[in-house]
Each structure stands twice: as structure tokens, then as C-alpha cells.
Amino acid sequence: MADWTEEVTQVAGSNLAIIKGGTGKPILVLHEELGHPGWLNWHAALAREHTLLIPIQPALGKSAKIDWLRNIHDLALWYSWAFREKDWFPIDVIGFSIGGWIAAEMATINARQFRRMVLVAPMGIKPPEGEIMDIFSITARTALSHSVYDHDATPEYAKLYGGERTPEQFEAFEDARTENTRLAWEPILHNPALPHFLEGVTGLPTHIIWGRQDAIVPVSAAEAYRQALRNTEVKVTIFDHCGHRPEIEKSNEFIKLVREFFA
Amino acid sequence: MHMMYFTERPYRDVPEDEVIRNRSFFGVPNSFYDPEVGARYYNEYIDEAIYAEELGFDGIMLNEHHGTPFCMGAVMNVEAAILARVTKKARIVLLGNPLPVLKHPLRMAEELAMIDLISKGRLVPGWVRGAGSEQIFNNANPAYNREYFNEAHDVVIAAWTRPGPFRWEGKHFHYRYINPWVLPYQKPHPPIWIPGVISPETVIWCAEHRYPYIGLGTALHSTVELWNLYQQTAAREGYVAGSENFGYLQQIHVSDTEEKAQEEGKAALFGGGAANFSRPEWTLPPGYNSKEATRRLARQATEYGFLGVTSEKLAESQQGERRDPNEAKGRTRERLMRGEVSIEEAKRKIYAQYQKAQDGLQIIIGTPKTVIPKLKLILEVLRPGVLGLFQAQGPLSREQRMNSIRLMGQEVVPALREIAKGLGIVDPFERAPGSRQYIAGTQLEPLVDLDALKRAPKRDESVRV
Numbered sequence: 001m002a003d004w005t006e007e008v009t010q011v012a013g014s015n016l017a018i019i020k021g022g023t024g025k026p027i028l029v030l031h032e033e034l035g036h037p038g039w040l041n042w043h044a045a046l047a048r049e050h051t052l053l054i055p056i057q058p059a060l061g062k063s064a065k066i067d068w069l070r071n072i073h074d075l076a077l078w079y080s081w082a083f084r085e086k087d088w089f090p091i092d093v094i095g096f097s098i099g100g101w102i103a104a105e106m107a108t109i110n111a112r113q114f115r116r117m118v119l120v121a122p123m124g125i126k127p128p129e130g131e132i133m134d135i136f137s138i139t140a141r142t143a144l145s146h147s148v149y150d151h152d153a154t155p156e157y158a159k160l161y162g163g164e165r166t167p168e169q170f171e172a173f174e175d176a177r178t179e180n181t182r183l184a185w186e187p188i189l190h191n192p193a194l195p196h197f198l199e200g201v202t203g204l205p206t207h208i209i210w211g212r213q214d215a216i217v218p219v220s221a222a223e224a225y226r227q228a229l230r231n232t233e234v235k236v237t238i239f240d241h242c243g244h245r246p247e248i249e250k251s252n253e254f255i256k257l258v259r260e261f262f263a
Numbered sequence: 264m265h266m267m268y269f270t271e272r273p274y275r276d277v278p279e280d281e282v283i284r285n286r287s288f289f290g291v292p293n294s295f296y297d298p299e300v301g302a303r304y305y306n307e308y309i310d311e312a313i314y315a316e317e318l319g320f321d322g323i324m325l326n327e328h329h330g331t332p333f334c335m336g337a338v339m340n341v342e343a344a345i346l347a348r349v350t351k352k353a354r355i356v357l358l359g360n361p362l363p364v365l366k367h368p369l370r371m372a373e374e375l376a377m378i379d380l381i382s383k384g385r386l387v388p389g390w391v392r393g394a395g396s397e398q399i400f401n402n403a404n405p406a407y408n409r410e411y412f413n414e415a416h417d418v419v420i421a422a423w424t425r426p427g428p429f430r431w432e433g434k435h436f437h438y439r440y441i442n443p444w445v446l447p448y449q450k451p452h453p454p455i456w457i458p459g460v461i462s463p464e465t466v467i468w469c470a471e472h473r474y475p476y477i478g479l480g481t482a483l484h485s486t487v488e489l490w491n492l493y494q495q496t497a498a499r500e501g502y503v504a505g506s507e508n509f510g511y512l513q514q515i516h517v518s519d520t521e522e523k524a525q526e527e528g529k530a531a532l533f534g535g536g537a538a539n540f541s542r543p544e545w546t547l548p549p550g551y552n553s554k555e556a557t558r559r560l561a562r563q564a565t566e567y568g569f570l571g572v573t574s575e576k577l578a579e580s581q582q583g584e585r586r587d588p589n590e591a592k593g594r595t596r597e598r599l600m601r602g603e604v605s606i607e608e609a610k611r612k613i614y615a616q617y618q619k620a621q622d623g624l625q626i627i628i629g630t631p632k633t634v635i636p637k638l639k640l641i642l643e644v645l646r647p648g649v650l651g652l653f654q655a656q657g658p659l660s661r662e663q664r665m666n667s668i669r670l671m672g673q674e675v676v677p678a679l680r681e682i683a684k685g686l687g688i689v690d691p692f693e694r695a696p697g698s699r700q701y702i703a704g705t706q707l708e709p710l711v712d713l714d715a716l717k718r719a720p721k722r723d724e725s726v727r728v
Contacts, residue, residue: 137399139544177549182406 003047004039008062012082017062019054022047027092027262028083028114029054030099033123033184034140035061035176037160042247045255050262053088055079059179061172072098072124072183073191076105080113092262094118097216097244098180098189104225108197111204111232118207118258121217121244123189125225130218132189136181140173141165149213149243156248198228205233207261211242211249235261264642264683265690266676267322267356267651268315268668269512272308272342274332275658276300282534283606283613286596288333289396289541295332304335305342307661311654311668312346315353318672322354322387324512324651326458327361330400333540333656340374347382354385358458358477358512358651361393362419363411364401369438371415372422375453376445384448389456389477390416392465395548396541406550409464411435423452454691456510456649461485463492464553470496470504473697475649477510482722483624483644486511487711490645494710503699504710506688510649513641514656515627517634517670518663527667528628530657532620535613537656542596616726623722626655631674638675639682643715648690650679 004021019036021043027050031037036054043052058075059065069075079102083089093114095103100122106113123132135143148157161169206229210222219238226234237257242249277295285291312323325342328334336342339357346355355378365371379386392412398405414433418441421431427442447453458477459465469476470493478486490509497504514531518524540546595612598604620626627637642650652671654664701707 136405136549137544142544171554174549174554178406179550181404181549185404185406186402 003044004052006056006062009086011085012078014058014066014078014082015062015064016058016082017056019056020051021054022049022051024048024050025092025262026051026053026088027094028088030079030093030095030102031057032096033098033135033176033180034144034161034173038162040156040159040248041251042255042258046258046262049259050092053091055082057176057179060176065179069183071191072101073105073193075183076102076109080106080109083113089113090115092116092118094120094258095122096120096247098123098184100124101189101191101194104194104198105191107201107204107206108194111201114204116205116207116262118209118261119225120209120246121211121214122208122221122225123184123217124191124194125221125228126187126190126192127218127221128224129220132218132221133216134188135216136177136185140170140177143216146215147244148249149211149215149241150249153241154245154249156251157245160248195224195228198225199231201229202231205261206235207257208234208236209246209254209257210236210238211244211246212238212240213242214244216244264506264647264680264688265321265354265510265649265692266679267324267354267649268312268320268654268671269324269326269651270308270311270654270664271326271328271333271656272304272335273656274301274304274335277332277534279534279610279658280606282332282539283599283609286599287396287539287542287545288534289331289400289545291332301335308335309342309345309349311664312353313349314665315668315672316350318669319676320353320652320672322356322649322651323350324356324358326358327391328394329364329397331396331540333537340378343378343386344374344381347378347385350382350385352385354387355382356387356456356651357389358456358479359389359391361397361401362390362415363408364393364397364403365415366401366403366411368415368418368436369422369441369443372419373443373445375419376423376443376447379447379449379453380445382448384453386447386449386453387456388453389458391458392462392551394541394546395551396545398548398551399545404550405548407435408551409553413468420452423447456691458510458512459489461489462552463489463555466490466493467496469493470508471500473497473500473502473508475508475510475691475696477512477649477651478645478647479512480514480625480653483641483716483719484721486645487713487716490710494707497697498701498703498707500697501701502697503701503708504696505694505699505708506646506648506710507691507694508696509645509647509710510651511641511645511647512651512653513627513638514625514653515634515638515667515671515675516655516659517629517631517667517675519630519666519670521630521633524629524633527659527663528621528626528655529614529617530659531626531628531655532613532617533657535609536620619723619726622720623726624720625722625726628655631670631678635675635678635682638679640715640719642679642682642686642688643712644719645711646686646688648688648693650683652676 006019008017056063100119101124239250325339327339431438456475457469494504516528
């Protein structure tokens with residue numbers, strides 16, 4: 001039996017593909033900028049106790065493009081509308097990279113939408129030290145390669161996005177890169193207003209998870225997020241010898257942390 | 264036939280090793296830039312334009328690129344404004360202003376109108392989408408490239424033709440008060456030509472607007488396909504497309520003897536030539552190309568353009584760093600990156616392609632006697648109303664360049680004029696593009712000569728110039 005299913009649903013004036021798997025209290029998963037990387041170990045582990053709801057970002061995969069969305073904040077507003085219509089709120093949320101940025105924007109729109117929030121190396125705030133890697137002026141494969149600190153120590157690296165270099169996967173990457181270029185080209189992968197709005201977030205326990213060797217979003221941004229979220233309960237975990245993907249680079253530790261946080 | 268002189272105005276003193284080490288002309292650190300050298304070259308290039316006019320060229324073509332020693336025309340309109348004053352009768356042909364990356368179409372309308380006025384109506388403006396690297400250099404969102412292009416064009420035309428003041432509230436451009444107090448000399452506006460490399464969308468757009476399409480050195484076989492696409496679109500729009508709707512640009516170097524020409528002409532391959540214009544990931548940033556254009560690129564294995572857009576480059580862009588090292592194509596660039604190939608070895612590979620590049624007409628090198636038959640073949644196949652002779656790139660001396668221009672002007676241009684006359688080629692000034700009505704259902708006249716095409720050499724796709 002398949003671990004997950006995908007269906008396209010009409011919602012908030014558009015068509016949205018949603019991957020759904022597992023059983024139990026739901027978790028909303030907001031995927032990264034290259035798309036949904038496939039059903040990995042951490043998905044399977046969490047799916048034993050939770051129903052994972054993974055919307056595919058508009059314009060990627062089977063989700064329709066919404067041309068009038070112009071930036072990540074617009075997308076967060078649209079997701080708020082769509083998931084309200086789906087009656088998913090309040091819900092636990094976990095967002096990765098650009099998905100973490102989207103989750104943070106949604107929290108600023110209405111923190112009550114979420115019960116608890118996990119942000120994994122989120123974009124969205126300009127790091128006080130270092131720069132967010134310009135993933136739009138390198139290839140998808142190069143970005144993918146930079147996202148993991150130690151390829152050899154990360155068996156699931158080879159499984160990301162099916163692990164094959166098919167023309168179909170190339171097109172899927174280009175769709176994702178094109179849409180996120182459209183939404184997040186300038187300022188480069190962050191929103192200067194976001195840290196200010198995050199000050200207004202209260203009553204939303206948040207766990208920020210980062211890899212110390214993250215080459216995509218420098219770890220200094222973890223502290224910037226913590227400071228911005230100073231009016232709510234925040235925990236920060238930073239893994240050593242870990243890049244932009246703690247969920248596969250420190251898979252066991254990551255699963256334990258998230259499971260406990262969402263218990 | 265309208266004959267233009269063109270040069271990219273290269274910064275010729277950049278160390279070749281740096282270009283190769285950088286794996287691209289775009290992005291060579293500007294710590295290698297010497298203002299004394301820059302000052303000298305800008306003035307020399309103005310001298311070349313004046314000389315070309317004296318020799319009888321009908322037009323001086325300029326272009327614009329950013330962040331690269333490949334082309335010094337970072338702000339082409341500055342050069343054009345100078346030419347407007349220092350030349351007398353040549354058309355000043357801008358192919359083209361990269362509208363999407365300049366982000367201020369009203370300012371563009373004003374600048375171009377000033378050039379047209381100072382030159383007393385000699386301006387031929389043209390628009391381009393800008394190379395992929397230009398989107399990065401100017402921070403222009405590549406996913407909106409086509410939308411920016413279309414809307415910026417509409418703003419310029421409106422600013423030139425619609426009485427002001429008026430408001431513009433588009434998707435990307437917003438003006439509360441369009442009322443430029445500088446309007447073009449030519450009415451309703453200067454003639455517009457559009458250069459292109461391979462995008463079918465651009466060809467269709469040109470045909471819809473009745474703008475001549477200028478092929479930038481594209482392979483003859485695929486150029487024929489694109490021009491047929493233009494012709495079909497023109498018929499749908501209700502007019503007959505002819506030679507007045509087309510132009511072609513050819514890289515060339517001429518010298519007094521074949522031996523000298525062959526020695527000097529190697530300069531065209533300097534630093535890897537146009538194939539090394541930018542790295543694959545900069546050539547095709549996300550969203551820059553439509554899906555259809557990407558598919559077309561992949562299909563046209565022999566395609567080649569001056570911006571280095573090749574199917575090979577597309578493949579590199581698809582594969583990133585994980586390309587199979589056993590694959591022959593694109594290997595040098597990546598092996599260079601990994602330090603597995605020396606710069607000397609990379610250079611040897613580049614210059615080993617010299618003869619093939621000539622065989623495939625990527626570059627035409629020789630004496631007037633040997634280059635004229637090759638150019639004649641291009642005229643026979645494509646029948647372009649506009650022909651640009653592109654002085655070869657690379658570290659040629661001022662004397663070598665001026666001599667090449669002299670031989671072109673004194674011997675090649677007059678010969679080509681006679682050939683064009685014999686072929687019945689007319690240019691956009693002799694017959695207005697789009698002025699002949701098409702009667703639905705009637706037979707379209709042949710645009711190109713397919714028999715001549717059979718005599719044309721096929722390009723070797725492995726040649727990297």
C-alpha cells in the first residue's frame with residue numbers, strides 16, 4: 001500500500017495539489033524552493049503518528065499557477081485563505097527553507113492559524129552575517145549539491161527528487177525555480193518587513209532548527225529569527241556538521257525533536 | 264540592401280587566461296580594467312564608425328552588454344548620441360536596447376528621441392530581452408523578462424505617438440505623467456528592427472508588429488526555419504513578408520593576403536569566443552526562456568548564436584555539476600572547474616576549432632576575393648534586406664582592424680551590393696516592411712532559396728566558437 005496519496009482540489013479560486021500521508025493529528029508541511037523532494041525517512045517516521053498534509057506550491061507539479069500572486073507574502077495570504085477554506089486551522093506546521101519563510105509570513109498574518117511551528121533553515125530574514133546563496137544564478141543541481149554538508153554521510157542525499165536526472169525532473173526544477181524567481185527575486189530571498197511583523201507573533205511555540213554549516217541560508221539568521229520572535233516561546237536547535245537539510249543530514253535527531261515538539 | 268558595420272567593441276587587453284579561468288567573459292573581475300585602455304578603445308571605436316561611414320557603409324550598428332569585457336557598450340545610447348553628431352549620413356542602428364533590464368521605458372523613449380533629433384532622423388532603434396547574464400547584472404527578474412519586454416515596448420511607443428500628458432498603469436510599469444518634451448524626428452516614430460538569436464516567440468512578435476527581424480549569426484538551416492515562421496505569421500496578419508523584413512549579421516575578418524587573414528582571424532576565438540559569453544547557469548536563469556523555447560533549443564542541435572546559446576550549453580545548464588564526466592560535450596568547461604584541465608589545454612581545444620568554425624560559416628576569414636563567395640552564398644540563401652558585417656573579436660591591433668574595415672568598405676561592400684541587386688533584394692528603406700497586402704489563399708513567394716541552402720555547409724555542433 002502506498003504511504004501517501006496525491007489529489008488536486010479546488011480551493012481559494014484555484015487548483016491545488018495536496019500530498020497526504022499517515023494517520024493522526026495533522027501536520028502542515030511547506031516544502032522547499034525546488035519542490036517536494038519525495039517521501040523520505042522523516043516523512044515516514046512522522047506519518048506513524050500524524051497525518052502529513054503537503055500542499056504543492058502553486059505553479060509547481062499539478063498545482064495551478066496563480067499569476068496575480070506577486071511575492072511570498074501574497075502566497076502566504078493565499079495559503080491562509082486556502083487552508084481556512086479546507087478547515088485545517090489551527091494546525092501544526094513545519095516549513096523548510098522557502099517553506100519556512102512562507103510559514104513565518106502566515107504566522108504574522110494570524111498566529112492563531114498555527115498550534116505549533118517548526119522552521120527549518122528558513123529564508124525570509126536577511127542574515128546578519130553571510131548572505132543567502134543566490135540559488136537563481138546557479139543550476140538546480142548545484143543548489144542541491146550545496147544544500148547538504150557531507151554527501152557521503154547523508155545516504156538520503158541520493159534519493160532527493162528521485163535521484164535521477166530525467167528530463168521530466170529537469171522541467172519540474174525549472175518550474176519551481178521560475179515560480180520562486182518570480183516571487184522572491186528581489187530583495188534576494190527575504191522580506192525586510194518580516195522581522196518587524198514577527199514581533200507581533202504571540203502564543204505560538206516555535207522551534208527553529210538549523211545546520212551550523214548551512215551553505216544556503218547562513219546559520220546567523222537563526223539568531224535573527226529568535227530575536228524577531230521574542231514575544232513568543234522559541235527554541236533554537238543547531239546541529240553541528242550539518243548543512244541546509246537537517247531532516248536528512250541528522251535524520252534521527254531531527255525526527256526525535258519534531259516528534260516531541262508536536263506531541 | 265542596407266549594409267551595416269558592427270563591432271562588439273571588445274575590451275581587447277583582458278588577459279585570456281582570466282577569461283578561461285573564469286569560464287566566461289561575463290564576471291571576469293573588473294580589477295583587470297584599465298581606464299587608460301578603456302578611454303583609448305572608446306575613442307578608437309568611434310573612429311572606426313566614422314571611417315566605415317566614409318567608406319560607404321549605410322549604417323553603424325551598436326549593441327549593449329553589461330559586466331563583460333566582451334562588449335564595451337554598457338550604455339549604448341551614450342555612444343549612439345556621439346555618433347548622431349559626428350557622423351553625417353549613416354543610419355545609427357541599435358540592436359538593441361535591453362528593455363527588460365533597463366526598467367525605465369519612459370527614460371528610454373526620451374534618450375532615443377534625443378538621438379533621433381540630433382542625428383536628424385537617422386536612428387533605427389531595436390529592442391532585445393537582454394542576455395541571461397544581463398538579468399543577473401541588472402537584477403531584472405528573469406521570470407518576468409518577456410512581460411517586461413512587451414510592456415516596456417508599449418510604453419516607449421505610446422510615449423512617442425500618443426499626445427500627452429497621460430497616465431500609464433500597467434502590470435510592471437507605472438507612470439503618473441507621461442508627457443516627454445522630446446519627441447522623435449521621424450514620424451510616427453523611428454523604424455524599429457529586432458535582433459534575435461533563436462527564440463520563435465520573438466520571431467512571431469516581430470511579424471505581428473511588422474518589425475524586421477535580424478538574425479544574429481544563427482545557423483543558416485535554422486534561420487530559414489525561423490524566417491518561414493515569420494512569413495506564415497505575416498500572412499496571418501494580412502501582409503507579405505519579403506527581404507525588407509529580414510536582416511543577418513555575420514562575423515568576418517579581412518586582410519590583404521590569405522596567410523595574414525588566417526593568422527589574424529584566430530583572434531575571433533580569443534577566450535573561447537561567443538560560446539564563452541557566459542556560463543550556462545547565467546545564460547539561462549530561471550524563467551528567462553519559455554518552455555517552448557527551451558524545447559526548441561534542445562531540438563536544434565546545430566543552433567548557434569552570438570550569445571553562446573547552444574544546445575550543448577542548455578544541456579550543461581540542465582545537468583549542473585553532475586554531468587557524466589565521460590560525455591564528450593561540455594567536458595572542458597567542467598573539468599576546468601574541477602581543476603582537471605589546464606588553461607593551456609583548454610586554449611588548445613579552443614583554437615583547434617578554427618578551421619571548423621570557418622567551414623560552418625560561424626566566422627568568415629580571408630581576403631576580399633575569398634570572403635565574397637561565402638557572403639554571396641548567405642545572400643542567396645537568406646536574401647536579407649539588411650546585412651551587418653561584424654568585425655571579428657579578439658586582440659587585433661588597431662591597424663589590423665582598420666585595414667579589415669577598409670577592405671570591407673572598398674571591395675566587399677560594393678561587390679555585395681551588386682550581388683544583392685542581381686538577386687532582387689530590397690531593404691526596409693526601399694520598401695516599407697508590411698506594406699504589401701497579402702490576399703488570403705494566394706501562393707506565398709519563396710522567402711529563401713532552398714537550392715542554395717543545399718550548397719550551404721552544415722554546422723558542426725561540437726565546434727565551440
